[in-house]
Amino acid sequence: MAIEDLLHPYLGRYLEAPAWVRASAARMYALLPTRVRLGSAYGAFCDEIAAFEDAQELKRSALRKLEETLAWALETVPAYQRFRGLLKGGCDPREALACLPVTDKLDIKREPERYVSKAIAPALRLETFTGGSTRNPMRFYLEKHVTRSKEYAFIQDFRARLGEPSGDRGADSTQEGPAGQRHLRDDHEVVSSSDVRISRITDLTLPRRAARAGRVSSCRTDSSSQCRE
Numbered sequence: 001m002a003i004e005d006l007l008h009p010y011l012g013r014y015l016e017a018p019a020w021v022r023a024s025a026a027r028m029y030a031l032l033p034t035r036v037r038l039g040s041a042y043g044a045f046c047d048e049i050a051a052f053e054d055a056q057e058l059k060r061s062a063l064r065k066l067e068e069t070l071a072w073a074l075e076t077v078p079a080y081q082r083f084r085g086l087l088k089g090g091c092d093p094r095e096a097l098a099c100l101p102v103t104d105k106l107d108i109k110r111e112p113e114r115y116v117s118k119a120i121a122p123a124l125r126l127e128t129f130t131g132g133s134t135r136n137p138m139r140f141y142l143e144k145h146v147t148r149s150k151e152y153a154f155i156q157d158f159r160a161r162l163g164e165p166s167g168d169r170g171a172d173s174t175q176e177g178p179a180g181q182r183h184l185r186d187d188h189e190v191v192s193s194s195d196v197r198i199s200r201i202t203d204l205t206l207p208r209r210a211a212r213a214g215r216v217s218s219c220r221t222d223s224s225s226q227c228r229e
Contacts, residue, residue, distance in 0.1 A: 002037065003032065005126055041146050042150075042152060072117065076117040077116070078114045080100070124145075125144070126144045126147070126148075128140060128142055
């Protein structure tokens with residue numbers, strides 16, 4: 001069980017609190033080990049990442065996960081009921097994905113329940129919103145104690161391969177909080193977008209990250225000296 005997801009309903013109150021309260025709460029929260037904040041699922045995803053030994057195994061895993069995701073969506077999401085036969089007969093999941101229609105954002109806004117899996121109990125939904133770059137934030141759901149733990153595990157692995165320190169605010173994404181205020185989620189705290197210093201995204205920072213990203217696609221140096229895409 002992820003403490004981070006349990007605290008999510010109180011995010012609006014956190015953002016509205018005085019600066020000294022937010023700072024104190026952030027320092028206390030930062031003392032919690034990552035596996036405590038993100039639950040046992042985080043450890044399971046970290047173990048899964050560590051088990052990949054080479055690029056071919058990684059590709060096979062990606063294809064298997066795509067097939068599992070498509071099967072789940074076709075079987076449990078009302079909007080895709082009429083496409084349930086796509087994966088029958090050993091169809092390549094990439095070909096099945098290409099047969100699905102492009103979903104318009106307005107479709108989800110008009111009928112959000114048609115795009116929610118019926119296999120997930122409402123109590124396990126974590127309500128959140130897009131950043132509102134189009135002035136109209138869209139509500140959607142994450143799976144409690146799973147989605148954010150998985151995302152954090154894979155993002156941290158990617159950062160490690162880039163040589164980025166954990167908690168680099170420049171690699172985090174902006175989200176829309178329950179109180180309607182834009183905020184940036186850091187590893188240990190949530191800060192108002194007005195606190196973000198634009199100097200973190202400079203002409204020096206971007207080329208450095210681009211160069212590192214290029215190296216990741218060619219080879220990962222580890223104890224076994226094996227390449228990884």
